[in-house]
Amino acid sequence: MSLGYLAEMAERLSLPVEKINWAQDFADLLVPGKRICVTTHVNPDGDGIGSSVGLVRLLREFGANAIIVNPTPTPSRFQFLFRELPGVDRTVEAVKELRRADVIVVLDIADVDRLGMLSETVASRGVPVACVDHHISPGHLPAGPRYVDSGAAATGELIFEIALANGWQVTREAARALYVAILTDTGGFRFSNTHPRTLRIAAELLETGIDPEEIYLDVYANAPEGRPRLLAEALQTLVVEPECGLAWVTVPPGVVERLGLSSDDLEGVVEFPRSIAGVRLALLFREIHQGRVKVSLRSVGKVDVAAFARQFGGGGHTKAAGVSLVGTLAEVQATVLAAARTFLASDPCS
Ligand code: 5GP
Numbered sequence: 001m002s003l004g005y006l007a008e009m010a011e012r013l014s015l016p017v018e019k020i021n022w023a024q025d026f027a028d029l030l031v032p033g034k035r036i037c038v039t040t041h042v043n044p045d046g047d048g049i050g051s052s053v054g055l056v057r058l059l060r061e062f063g064a065n066a067i068i069v070n071p072t073p074t075p076s077r078f079q080f081l082f083r084e085l086p087g088v089d090r091t092v093e094a095v096k097e098l099r100r101a102d103v104i105v106v107l108d109i110a111d112v113d114r115l116g117m118l119s120e121t122v123a124s125r126g127v128p129v130a131c132v133d134h135h136i137s138p139g140h141l142p143a144g145p146r147y148v149d150s151g152a153a154a155t156g157e158l159i160f161e162i163a164l165a166n167g168w169q170v171t172r173e174a175a176r177a178l179y180v181a182i183l184t185d186t187g188g189f190r191f192s193n194t195h196p197r198t199l200r201i202a203a204e205l206l207e208t209g210i211d212p213e214e215i216y217l218d219v220y221a222n223a224p225e226g227r228p229r230l231l232a233e234a235l236q237t238l239v240v241e242p243e244c245g246l247a248w249v250t251v252p253p254g255v256v257e258r259l260g261l262s263s264d265d266l267e268g269v270v271e272f273p274r275s276i277a278g279v280r281l282a283l284l285f286r287e288i289h290q291g292r293v294k295v296s297l298r299s300v301g302k303v304d305v306a307a308f309a310r311q312f313g314g315g316g317h318t319k320a321a322g323v324s325l326v327g328t329l330a331e332v333q334a335t336v337l338a339a340a341r342t343f344l345a346s347d348p349c350s
């Protein structure tokens with residue numbers, strides 16, 4: 001993309017002055033010669049990985065060097081984004097790399113606690129910690145530039161805006177990664193966060209020549225055999241309470257490991273209880289490490305699952321949120337489902 005074209009795009013997307021200033025604060029920090037570490041939340045999703053790879057690609061175009069260091073490994077589904085990026089995913093040496101960083105960039109979260117095993121290192125480093133995020137939940141991070149807009153469908157959208165505001169060259173490779181970010185966080189451009197500007201940005205990314213079918217195949221049609229088998233086992237557990245519009249599924253303990261899968265393979269499972277007519281709140285329960293249970297929450301209509309998740313210390317978006325709680329599967333289910341029934345009863349609309 002030429003500079004004139006980028007300026008024209010910035011005008012068409014009508015980036016407010018405030019955002020242009022935020023983007024410039026990023027550009028001032030992310031310069032050649034600095035050791036830049038980019039990180040995102042535990043169990044990174046398509047937006048976490050896509051926006052990270054997208055940012056790294058953009059920075060490399062003008063000679064700034066960045067690596068990716070996450071608290072948990074990159075799911076195999078997104079490894080195709082690293083194909084021509086040897087040595088960029090340094091997650092295995094994350095703490096060591098963070099200790100040498102001049103700048104840390106946190107993407108797709110605004111809370112140091114969501115960095116899992118990297119939280120303490122990031123909190124105590126004393127270097128600027130920049131953040132790009134689209135969640136409504138507040139959080140704490142060490143000081144640094146912020147580019148936060150909960151109106152964006154994906155962090156990848158915001159990375160594109162930063163590129164635009166700074167006139168950074170958006171290559172096909174950067175566009176592919178940002179497209180993955182937006183594609184996955186909008187559920188394939190289906191969720192209510194798919195705004196006109198989301199599609200405008202996606203269109204600009206496609207203009208670079210990336211192939212949407214190829215990306216679809218990489219992200220959604222390259223699953224291990226165990227993935228549909230996992231789906232079959234999880235869906236057997238479906239419970240529906242039509243009177244309050246509640247439905248949930250539970251991942252049978254041990255099944256992810258038995259099928260040789262990872263938590264990323266559970267992506268989308270919660271859409272099945274959500275797809276039932278009359279359901280307003282859908283949940284997915286699964287045991288994670290250390291006596292903790294992760295709950296994924298999705299809503300239909302006006303039910304605000306981010307508000308619901310906050311009662312338990314979780315967060316996310318209005319229609320997609322999550323929380324992880326200490327307890328056995330049965331205990332967490334009893335607590336969360338009781339709260340869900342009360343929550344839905346207090347809002348008997350839709
Ligand atoms: P998922 O259910 O797909 O893991 O997450 C849905 C949304 O909720 C994402 O935007 C994610 O960032 C947020 N989320 C998931 N788990 C947690 C959590 O434990 N704490 C907070 N604050 N947000 C979460």
Ligand code: MN
Binds near residue numbers: 155
């Ligand atoms: Mn996101």
